[in-house]
Amino acid sequence: MGTRDLQRSPHDVQPAADRASMIPCSFYRGDTTTVARKLLGAVLCHRTESGKILRGRIVETEAYLGIEDPACHTFGDRRTAKTRSMYLDGGHSYIYLIYGMHYCLNVVTRSEREPEAVLLRAIEPLDWKSPGGKPTRTLLPSNGPGKLCRYLGLTKAHDGLPMWTKSSGLWIQEGEAVDDGLVVETSRVGVAYAGEAAGWPLRFYIKGNLFVSKP
DNA sequence: AGTGAGATGGCCT
DNA sequence: GGCCATCTCACTA
Numbered sequence: 001m002g003t004r005d006l007q008r009s010p011h012d013v014q015p016a017a018d019r020a021s022m023i024p025c026s027f028y029r030g031d032t033t034t035v036a037r038k039l040l041g042a043v044l045c046h047r048t049e050s051g052k053i054l055r056g057r058i059v060e061t062e063a064y065l066g067i068e069d070p071a072c073h074t075f076g077d078r079r080t081a082k083t084r085s086m087y088l089d090g091g092h093s094y095i096y097l098i099y100g101m102h103y104c105l106n107v108v109t110r111s112e113r114e115p116e117a118v119l120l121r122a123i124e125p126l127d128w129k130s131p132g133g134k135p136t137r138t139l140l141p142s143n144g145p146g147k148l149c150r151y152l153g154l155t156k157a158h159d160g161l162p163m164w165t166k167s168s169g170l171w172i173q174e175g176e177a178v179d180d181g182l183v184v185e186t187s188r189v190g191v192a193y194a195g196e197a198a199g200w201p202l203r204f205y206i207k208g209n210l211f212v213s214k215p
Numbered sequence: 216a217g218t219g220a221g222a223t224g225g226c227c228t
Numbered sequence: 229g230g231c232c233a234t235c236t237c238a239c240t241a
Contacts, residue, residue, distance in 0.1 A: 071233070075228060082226070100223030102234050119233060146234045190233050
């Protein structure tokens with residue numbers, strides 16, 4: 001690696017091989033609710049330490065709207081060690097530990113001044129087949145934010161990574177667009193403490209998809 | 216099918 | 229000390 005490479009910011013680095021199907025960082029700087037909706041159908045990918053690439057089609061997301069959203073970790077502009085990655089530019093990962101044992105993966109949206117994010121709640125794995133013939137809901141490996149991270153092998157070590165480039169090992173590729181008629185819009189899961197915001201319609205999932213966490 | 220409790224650790228909303 | 233953007237298992241029916 002030469003000195004020119006060292007002087008470049010991660011934003012300038014987008015290898016040519018990435019451009020075709022990669023979702024660019026500019027996409028994540030947009031409106032968070034729109035990003036959550038539009039990520040349905042996109043393909044989440046992780047290159048594990050052994051070099052294996054695990055992929056899954058995003059089938060369920062939630063939008064978290066930053067300092068004015070009582071359900072969001074950055075509500076009231078709380079900048080802590082835990083929420084540090086939320087204050088990165090759109091397109092970075094934000095991974096946190098919940099209930100002492102599960103990790104949850106978000107994609108940060110907007111800018112450094114607007115710490116918003118989209119929680120990735122469920123994927124339909126593309127390189128997986130059900131052990132016993134037809135898949136049954138209770139045995140699925142990635143139908144929920146904690147299970148999604150476990151399936152992909154994601155931990156706090158993958159917090160703060162740029163997700164618009166394959167070089168990070170964690171990225172999102174464009175997928176087949178999901179028709180509006182196939183999108184269910186409802187309230188977010190597990191945020192009853194957030195008062196009125198608990199009812200905001202910020203959860204999106206693909207209607208009828210087996211891998212949605214709570215249809 | 217639906218309910219309830221326990222696991223388990225980092226951070227106080 | 230109490231609370232979580234969760235998951236699994238045991239228990240009822």
